[in-house]
Amino acid sequence: MNKLVDVLKKNWVLFLLFGSYLIIFLWQNQIGRYLGRESTQKILGESVYQGWLGLVDYLSAHVLFCLVPAFFIAGAINTLIDSQSILKYLSGKTKKWLAYLIASVGGFFIEVCSCTILPLFAGIWKKGAGLGIAVTFLYAGPAINVVTFILTGQRLGWDFGIIRLILSIAFSIIVGLIMEFVFRKEKYVQGEVTFGDDKKVSIQGKKSTFFWVSLFAILIVGTAPIDSFIKYSVVAILLFAQILMTFLWLSKEERRAWWEETIKFTTDIIPLLLIGVFTAGAITHLIPQEQFQELLGQNTILTNCIAVLFGAIAYFPALVEVPIAENFLKLGMDKGPLMAYLLADPVLSLQGLLIISKLIGAKKTLVYAGSIVVLTTLAGYLFGIFF
Numbered sequence: 001m002n003k004l005v006d007v008l009k010k011n012w013v014l015f016l017l018f019g020s021y022l023i024i025f026l027w028q029n030q031i032g033r034y035l036g037r038e039s040t041q042k043i044l045g046e047s048v049y050q051g052w053l054g055l056v057d058y059l060s061a062h063v064l065f066c067l068v069p070a071f072f073i074a075g076a077i078n079t080l081i082d083s084q085s086i087l088k089y090l091s092g093k094t095k096k097w098l099a100y101l102i103a104s105v106g107g108f109f110i111e112v113c114s115c116t117i118l119p120l121f122a123g124i125w126k127k128g129a130g131l132g133i134a135v136t137f138l139y140a141g142p143a144i145n146v147v148t149f150i151l152t153g154q155r156l157g158w159d160f161g162i163i164r165l166i167l168s169i170a171f172s173i174i175v176g177l178i179m180e181f182v183f184r185k186e187k188y189v190q191g192e193v194t195f196g197d198d199k200k201v202s203i204q205g206k207k208s209t210f211f212w213v214s215l216f217a218i219l220i221v222g223t224a225p226i227d228s229f230i231k232y233s234v235v236a237i238l239l240f241a242q243i244l245m246t247f248l249w250l251s252k253e254e255r256r257a258w259w260e261e262t263i264k265f266t267t268d269i270i271p272l273l274l275i276g277v278f279t280a281g282a283i284t285h286l287i288p289q290e291q292f293q294e295l296l297g298q299n300t301i302l303t304n305c306i307a308v309l310f311g312a313i314a315y316f317p318a319l320v321e322v323p324i325a326e327n328f329l330k331l332g333m334d335k336g337p338l339m340a341y342l343l344a345d346p347v348l349s350l351q352g353l354l355i356i357s358k359l360i361g362a363k364k365t366l367v368y369a370g371s372i373v374v375l376t377t378l379a380g381y382l383f384g385i386f387f
Contacts, residue, residue: 072215131176156342
């Protein structure tokens, strides 16, 4: 009995997700008709109905082949890739161009949000990395990761996903270089950045290549706009191969660690994401579309700046900005301000800036935040012109 309780506690999000799928599969039409009744509308309101529709669309169309593989990939990256070997390259002894490059793509290999990135940033800076390199890592950590890239492409279009990824990498380096130049006269101690012993994994060489290619192929094929029979057949074959490789090549400890890390990501993100999707659908109905289009339906410097500041003030948990942005797009928000919002939201929040100011001081924080506001505003404006 105690083991059953422990399993339920550790995997409650999976049971919640399974229950949601079961309810939608069995009673989607009945619940939709009930919420669509005039009498029910008067009681619950159109907002709840729209929130339900958004949730049904999200769960039925995007979770199984998009988020589930993405969470397994994120868990595998955290478990099977040695993050310590990545972090040690951010020291002052590493060639500067290499340190900046690794810091800018660190989010892909070290899955963190804007909260958990702060202690890593403080540790990297204090243990020998230059201010610019540490700031690049601070920006890139929450802005660049596998799940965000995939979800943005799936929900908003791959033009948004790819451009957002490229700009996030570029801006992380640019902001770091700005910080290094402005505060170039300040001295810091060059040292070796260490956070613990290097981690050894079972899969190396060709085995590692086959393992990671298969894992990413499941996601790519599962989300590809191809015939359903072909999609399901290829995914089934890849999934079978992935299971074989997992049990043949990984140790029992690595398999358990991978599963627990995947569950941790799912538990941390899925509840907030579902609440965010429902809330976005409900709130969208309450926003007057004509007034919204007048305010943010045009691509100007002002509208892009408003979108950036909105992202800073109304900070949402990781990934929730994507369904929020999707509903903004439905309301008539121009692509420019929408891109500006997406670029700013993960890296610019009032609570985050307050903590950063305690770590590096108010003056550095002001330069950091100001650089982000200017870059994301201009990027959104140019994106709106050319795309």
